Amino acid sequence: xxxxxxxxxxxxxxxxxxxxxxxxxxxxxxxxxxxxxxxxxxxxxxxxxxxxxxxxxxxxxxxxxxxxxxxxxxxxxxxxxxxxxxxxxxxxxxxxxxxxxxxxxxxxxxxxxxxxxxxxxxxxxxxxxxxxxxxxxxxxxxxxxxxxxxxxxxxxxxxxxxxxxxxxxxxxxxxxxxxxxxxxxxxxxxxxxxxxxxxxxxxxxxxxxxxxxxxxxxxxxxxxxxxxxxxxxxxxxxxxxxxxxxxxxxxxxxxxxxxxxxxxxxxxxxxxxxxxxxxxxxxxxxxxxxxxxxxxxxxxxxxxxxxxxxxxxxxxxxxxxxxxxxxxxxxxxxxxxxxxxxxxxxxxxxxxxxxxxxxxxxxxxxxxxxxxxxxxxxxxxxxxxxxxxxxxxxxxxxxxxxxxxxxxxxxxxxxxxxxxxxxxxxxxxxxxxxxxxxxxxxxxxxxxxxxxxxxxxxxxxxxxxxxxx
Numbered sequence: 001x002x003x004x005x006x007x008x009x010x011x012x013x014x015x016x017x018x019x020x021x022x023x024x025x026x027x028x029x030x031x032x033x034x035x036x037x038x039x040x041x042x043x044x045x046x047x048x049x050x051x052x053x054x055x056x057x058x059x060x061x062x063x064x065x066x067x068x069x070x071x072x073x074x075x076x077x078x079x080x081x082x083x084x085x086x087x088x089x090x091x092x093x094x095x096x097x098x099x100x101x102x103x104x105x106x107x108x109x110x111x112x113x114x115x116x117x118x119x120x121x122x123x124x125x126x127x128x129x130x131x132x133x134x135x136x137x138x139x140x141x142x143x144x145x146x147x148x149x150x151x152x153x154x155x156x157x158x159x160x161x162x163x164x165x166x167x168x169x170x171x172x173x174x175x176x177x178x179x180x181x182x183x184x185x186x187x188x189x190x191x192x193x194x195x196x197x198x199x200x201x202x203x204x205x206x207x208x209x210x211x212x213x214x215x216x217x218x219x220x221x222x223x224x225x226x227x228x229x230x231x232x233x234x235x236x237x238x239x240x241x242x243x244x245x246x247x248x249x250x251x252x253x254x255x256x257x258x259x260x261x262x263x264x265x266x267x268x269x270x271x272x273x274x275x276x277x278x279x280x281x282x283x284x285x286x287x288x289x290x291x292x293x294x295x296x297x298x299x300x301x302x303x304x305x306x307x308x309x310x311x312x313x314x315x316x317x318x319x320x321x322x323x324x325x326x327x328x329x330x331x332x333x334x335x336x337x338x339x340x341x342x343x344x345x346x347x348x349x350x351x352x353x354x355x356x357x358x359x360x361x362x363x364x365x366x367x368x369x370x371x372x373x374x375x376x377x378x379x380x381x382x383x384x385x386x387x388x389x390x391x392x393x394x395x396x397x398x399x400x401x402x403x404x405x406x407x408x409x410x411x412x413x414x415x416x417x418x419x420x421x422x423x424x425x426x427x428x429x430x431x432x433x434x435x436x437x438x439x440x441x442x443x444x445x446x447x448x449x450x451x452x453x454x455x456x457x458x459x460x461x462x463x464x465x466x467x468x469x
Contacts, residue, residue: 002027003164004463007073007221008248010167014072017061021072025054025116028074032118032165035467038146041159042076043137044087045119050074053116069228069248071114074166078154079120080127081170081212083107086117091125091134094326105200105236106170106212106229113228121156121169126319128334129389129401130180130378132156135331141385142184143464144431148382151184153177157215158185163467168225169215175311176378176408178213182420183377183433186462188222188450189215190419191412193441197229198236204317205237208415209310217461219421219451223248226443246444253448256290261370263297265379268304269406270393272380278424278432279376285456297373298366303359303410304403309344309352310413311402316341333389333401356413363414367439372449376407377420377433407435417443419450422458 002024005013013019029047036042057072082088082100084107089095103111111117122140124132132140132155140155142148143163150159154171158181161169171178173191182189194208214225227247232239262283265271286293315337323330323338366373380390390404391397398404411418416437423434436453438446 001164001468003031004461005167006218007167007216008224011069011071011073014061015066021054021057021061022051024072025050025074028165029118031163031467035143035163035165038141038466039143039159039163040138040140041121041150041156041163042119042165043079043122043156046086047118050116050118057114057116067112067114069113069224070110070168073115073168074118075110075115075168075170076119076121076157076160076166077107077117078157078170078172079123080153080172081107083117083120086120088120089136091123091127091136093135093329094322096136105198105233109228110170115168118166121154121160123153123156125331126334127153127172127174127177128331128337129153130176130405131387131389139385142382143466144186144429145382146466147385148430149184149385149387151181151378151382154189154215155181158182158187158189161185161187161215161217162464164463167216168221170229171213171215172210173213173412174210175307175402175412176405178215179377179408179418179420179433179435180405182215184382184431186422186431187215187217188219188419188421189213190222190226190447191417192226192230192443193417194415195236195238195240196242196417196441196443197226198231198233198239200233200235204314207314208238209314209412219447219454220248220251223251223447247447251448251451253452255449255452258289258291258371258449259369260286260291260293260372260374261296262293262374263295264375266297266300266375266410268300268410269379270396271376271407272393274381274426275376275378275432278426279434282423282434282457286453288456289452296370297375298363300359300410302355303413304406306352306356306359307409307413308340309348310356312337312341313344313349314341316344336400359413360415363416364440371439372446373437375435375437377435379404379407381426381430381432411435411437416440417446419446421450421454424457
């Protein structure tokens with residue numbers, strides 16, 4: 001199927017005029033028409049405008065003009081990220097009819113590289129929680145099992161990719177919002193180092209908890225997308241110079257002798273046995289890379305408390321005005337997170353930052369001895385779509401809606417890049433992801449290793465049956 005060709009293959013076919021942009025667009029719009037009513041991944045669709053842009057792009061190609069690496073590729077933008085003239089709701093009834101007058105910096109870059117924005121992907125209200133549902137558009141379902149969640153907060157993006165509705169997607173990740181839905185939907189999602197992909201506009205310009213990240217069905221396409229999204233921009237004060245074309249160049253690499261650390265839980269959290277079983281059955285296959293695999297992890301003691309404090313601080317900064325004016329329209333978990341932030345003192349925040357600094361140094365030193373850290377993406381397999389958040393894992397109670405995501409959120413604090421790659425399926429046919437963490441600002445090397453792992457574990461994407469019907 002055309003909809004399950006890789007982004008790189010589609011871009012090459014378009015560039016060589018072996019297939020038209022209009023054909024690519026029509027195929028993906030037909031897939032959306034067939035599958036989206038069942039999955040609800042695309043929450044806003046601009047089909048007519050997308051076809052007009054496709055026609056215009058074909059005319060440009062006929063004149064020998066080209067736009068960039070993503071020429072003619074359909075993409076749907078996460079509904080947290082503003083798109084000029086296209087509704088952006090943040091999954092909130094407060095902004096149900098909000099139509100921005102500008103594109104975010106990332107959307108500017110995607111369009112400049114030739115991607116065609118066909119619509120928006122669903123997200124939980126204000127991106128809060130790793131389960132995609134909101135009162136504006138409803139629930140996004142997992143295409144591998146419609147009774148299960150697609151994860152979040154980039155759940156719409158993950159489900160759209162897995163279903164063949166788009167070949168590439170953008171996401172954002174604070175506590176796992178790229179990595180978790182990638183794992184739940186059998187796709188690939190990268191949380192890059194803060195500043196690798198510049199963000200503008202944003203209210204907390206120096207915040208490094210939340211980043212943008214590329215998602216796709218394979219590592220090579222994630223690398224392609226990163227090469228367009230990455231690169232310094234003065235509007236983001238934490239952005240730093242990179243060599244974006246390098247990200248998708250030469251993914252093949254030799255990892256003989258590389259030292260791998262495997263940790264089931266970082267010594268800090270419970271993991272559902274079915275998830276552990278899938279991961280541990282896959283690990284022996286890494287021997288084909290001639291790496292050294294050991295059980296080890298940095299000291300993450302106290303990291304959960306640091307994350308709770310800094311997340312609450314950021315929620316208060318972003319949504320204090322919303323809660324004052326529209327409290328009754330906001331979901332309970334968002335209200336709780338904002339109110340937790342409003343309770344904080346300057347000393348609370350500075351103490352958390354001091355402890356985070358110490359954590360960073362411990363993790364940095366750990367990577368003096370190891371090349372990569374491997375651990376679960378998610379502590380549970382995709383769960384019932386009607387369950388708002390996981391309340392317990394193998395008998396251990398979760399006290400808040402973010403407690404079950406520590407496998408991702410604790411890594412967030414370290415500022416090290418992390419990627420989710422498909423690892424296998426549970427006996428019930430639900431996807432499980434492997435999280436790979438690299439050293440500080442090592443995106444290219446991390447992508448190379450993820451590519452090597454992908455070739456061992458799942459070199460060809462396995463579509464959900466619903467997408468092939």
